[in-house]
Amino acid sequence: MNNNGHLISMKNVTKVYKTGKIHVDALRGVDLDIGRGEFVAIIGPSGSGKSTLMNIMGCLDMPTTGEYHLDGRPVANMGIHQLSSIRNKKIGFIFQNFNLLAYATTFENVELPLIFAGKPGAYRKQRVMECLENVGLANWAEHKPTELSGGQMQRAAVARALANEPDIILADEPTGNLDSKSGGEIIDLFEQLNELGRSVVTITHDMNIAHRCHRIIRIMDGLIESEKHNGNGRDKNLTQD
Amino acid sequence: MLLAYKISLFLKLMVREFRAQKLRMALTVLAITWGTISITLLMAFSVGIERQMHKASSGMGQGIIVLWAGQTTMPFQGLPQGRRIMFRPEDQDLIKARVAGVDKISGEYMRWGVTIEYGKKQVSKLVSGVYPDFGEMRSHYPQPGGRFIDQFDFDSKRRAIFLGWKVAEEIFGTVDPVGKMVMVNGIPFTVVGVMVKKMQDSSYHGPDEDYGVIPASTFVGIFGDPYFDNFIYSVKPGVNTKTVEQDLFRVFGSKYRFDPKDTHALWFWDTVEQAEVTRKVFLGIKIFMWFIGGMTLVIAGVGVANIMYVAIRERTREIGTKMALGARKGHIILQFMTEAMFIALFGGFLGILFSLAITRAFWLIPMEGAMEFLGRPLVNWPVAIITVITLSTIGFLSGFFPARKAASINPVEALRYE
Numbered sequence A: 001m002n003n004n005g006h007l008i009s010m011k012n013v014t015k016v017y018k019t020g021k022i023h024v025d026a027l028r029g030v031d032l033d034i035g036r037g038e039f040v041a042i043i044g045p046s047g048s049g050k051s052t053l054m055n056i057m058g059c060l061d062m063p064t065t066g067e068y069h070l071d072g073r074p075v076a077n078m079g080i081h082q083l084s085s086i087r088n089k090k091i092g093f094i095f096q097n098f099n100l101l102a103y104a105t106t107f108e109n110v111e112l113p114l115i116f117a118g119k120p121g122a123y124r125k126q127r128v129m130e131c132l133e134n135v136g137l138a139n140w141a142e143h144k145p146t147e148l149s150g151g152q153m154q155r156a157a158v159a160r161a162l163a164n165e166p167d168i169i170l171a172d173e174p175t176g177n178l179d180s181k182s183g184g185e186i187i188d189l190f191e192q193l194n195e196l197g198r199s200v201v202t203i204t205h206d207m208n209i210a211h212r213c214h215r216i217i218r219i220m221d222g223l224i225e226s227e228k229h230n231g232n233g234r235d236k237n238l239t240q241d
Numbered sequence B: 001m002l003l004a005y006k007i008s009l010f011l012k013l014m015v016r017e018f019r020a021q022k023l024r025m026a027l028t029v030l031a032i033t034w035g036t037i038s039i040t041l042l043m044a045f046s047v048g049i050e051r052q053m054h055k056a057s058s059g060m061g062q063g064i065i066v067l068w069a070g071q072t073t074m075p076f077q078g079l080p081q082g083r084r085i086m087f088r089p090e091d092q093d094l095i096k097a098r099v100a101g102v103d104k105i106s107g108e109y110m111r112w113g114v115t116i117e118y119g120k121k122q123v124s125k126l127v128s129g130v131y132p133d134f135g136e137m138r139s140h141y142p143q144p145g146g147r148f149i150d151q152f153d154f155d156s157k158r159r160a161i162f163l164g165w166k167v168a169e170e171i172f173g174t175v176d177p178v179g180k181m182v183m184v185n186g187i188p189f190t191v192v193g194v195m196v197k198k199m200q201d202s203s204y205h206g207p208d209e210d211y212g213v214i215p216a217s218t219f220v221g222i223f224g225d226p227y228f229d230n231f232i233y234s235v236k237p238g239v240n241t242k243t244v245e246q247d248l249f250r251v252f253g254s255k256y257r258f259d260p261k262d263t264h265a266l267w268f269w270d271t272v273e274q275a276e277v278t279r280k281v282f283l284g285i286k287i288f289m290w291f292i293g294g295m296t297l298v299i300a301g302v303g304v305a306n307i308m309y310v311a312i313r314e315r316t317r318e319i320g321t322k323m324a325l326g327a328r329k330g331h332i333i334l335q336f337m338t339e340a341m342f343i344a345l346f347g348g349f350l351g352i353l354f355s356l357a358i359t360r361a362f363w364l365i366p367m368e369g370a371m372e373f374l375g376r377p378l379v380n381w382p383v384a385i386i387t388v389i390t391l392s393t394i395g396f397l398s399g400f401f402p403a404r405k406a407a408s409i410n411p412v413e414a415l416r417y418e
Helices: A050-057 A080-089 A106-117 A121-133 A150-162 A181-193 B002-020 B024-055 B091-098 B151-154 B164-174 B216-223 B241-256 B270-312 B312-324 B327-366 B372-376 B383-407 B411-416
Strands: A008-019 A024-035 A039-043 A065-070 A091-094 A166-173 A198-204 A215-220 A223-229 B064-068 B103-119 B122-128 B160-163 B181-184 B187-194 B211-215 B229-233 B267-269
Touching: A008 A223, A008 B122, A024 A050, A024 A223, A039 A050, A039 A181, A050 A065, A050 A198, A080 A091, A080 A106, A080 B327, A091 A150, A091 B383, A106 A121, A106 A150, A106 B327, A121 A150, A121 B064, A150 A166, A150 A181, A166 A181, A166 B372, A181 A198, A223 B091, B002 B024, B002 B327, B024 B270, B024 B327, B024 B383, B064 B211, B064 B270, B091 B103, B091 B229, B103 B164, B103 B216, B122 B164, B122 B216, B151 B216, B160 B164, B164 B187, B164 B383, B211 B216, B229 B241, B270 B312, B270 B383, B312 B327, B312 B383, B327 B383
Parallel strands: A039 A198, A039 A215, A091 A166, A166 A198, B122 B211, B160 B187
Antiparallel strands: A008 A024, A008 A065, A215 A223, B064 B229, B064 B267, B103 B122, B103 B181, B103 B229, B160 B211, B181 B187
16 A cells, blocks of 8 residues: 555556557656645646546546556556446546536436435435535525526536545536636635545636645646645746746 | 345436437337338238238139130041030039049039019029039138028029129118029029128139029029030149149040040139249239338338437437446446337337237228228238337447447546547
């Protein structure tokens, strides 16, 4: 077990995409540790590899080479069912375009991970309502995603990510499709979750959001270019972006 | 307990999925239903038409041969050619005694333009004089309450007449003819029976519905014909009709002194042989029907596959989302399979139901004119079931492999699927 107590521990992780004869080095050797209770922003230009990094973190994709330990366990050795189980219980994933099932109600969308986890009906009902209350959507449980605003949809997605009380929330540009006010509300939510002890990693283009995180990791051409700990203040180099 | 719980979870997911995919599901169900109806009906009508054709071709009689006397075309034993051969009444016993292959036989006398009268109604019809075996050979079945000419009528030369149903209708209208007295060329006859309606697509003296039959003995007594117009006979089971023909040439050749190889001396109409030809023609039609059915099946299959493929993009992204939320491959595949099964069963059920309804509806149309030859369509169950299974399998496979693939690859690829 090599995790140094970290929730996420990556050593020299690479990812090569092969499309026919074209090889794209999306990640070229990333070393990264994220501890419990951290609130991390990943920034970088388009195509720098940040989404790839996040997908690997969330067990949606596998590294080409390198080691990735999630909560002390090597992901490379896990079978397809174990990976499903990890995605279901340990990770809450939030997408830029929400990925809510359009035909299901807000309630049913949030219920989905609980169904996959095999939780009983009474528990599901109670837990879904808890999560919806946490994100302020308790009154919208029976509405379809199409009846919600963008901010509400993303809050529903946050509620869904929280359903199985995951160790870590991974968000891939969660505010990318939202106006600044709704985006701010999502980040408020993330802060609240983080204060309750949950790790949050978010990709963002928005430096205002990045600066509300504890740590900013900047990715460039498949490598970590710089890391800054925010503390309370703002890092001048990064605000120029 | 755990299983029941898992099933309830699973059903919940499925119902949700169904709601989402209403249009696509409806289209797939429709494609399977339509395909099933087309093919089932095609085959149902094929069965109906075949049966009617068989019925019609056997209307004159099943497995009978009509024998006429002809004219010699070869000189024989010093006799010239061109002699007319005429069958005498005793020839019937001669054939019975000398030609072993013959089963039933009846000579037939005919007289055209015979007046049949009842009350003020008077018609002019063909009347045949025959032996009792004639009735069964020539499918002259009596309507309830009546009978055909029997041995007693024959032996006692009774003035008994059996009528075609059309003649009976013409002169009796709605009155039951059985037991009534009619005048045949001014001589009183008792109607002993009326023929049941039947289909008849061939005859050697006009349709059977339109004539009357009396005992041969009575016929000779009244009209005094010395010669039969023809014989009707059937052969014993397993006997080749050609062998019997050769025997008849031999027997009659020696009696009437003509060359047994003189093919114009005797004429045969072999309905056994003809039935075989009809059978082959219909086999050809059937092969053609099956071919069209097969083609229809392919088209319906392509339709089903097409609908499934269209949904792949949306479906794949959704599978990606579910995988990201922690769904297992099994969740996704099982759900897909249940959906496919439901579509197949529902589509197939509807298809067969509609086919049955449509064929039944055709049964309600009176069998007249062209409908008589269309007959009663009959659903061929193996065909219907094979169609449903084939279409379902195509629908299943064309959706299953993309779904399985989407559930097997990294979720991120499914999420990115365009």
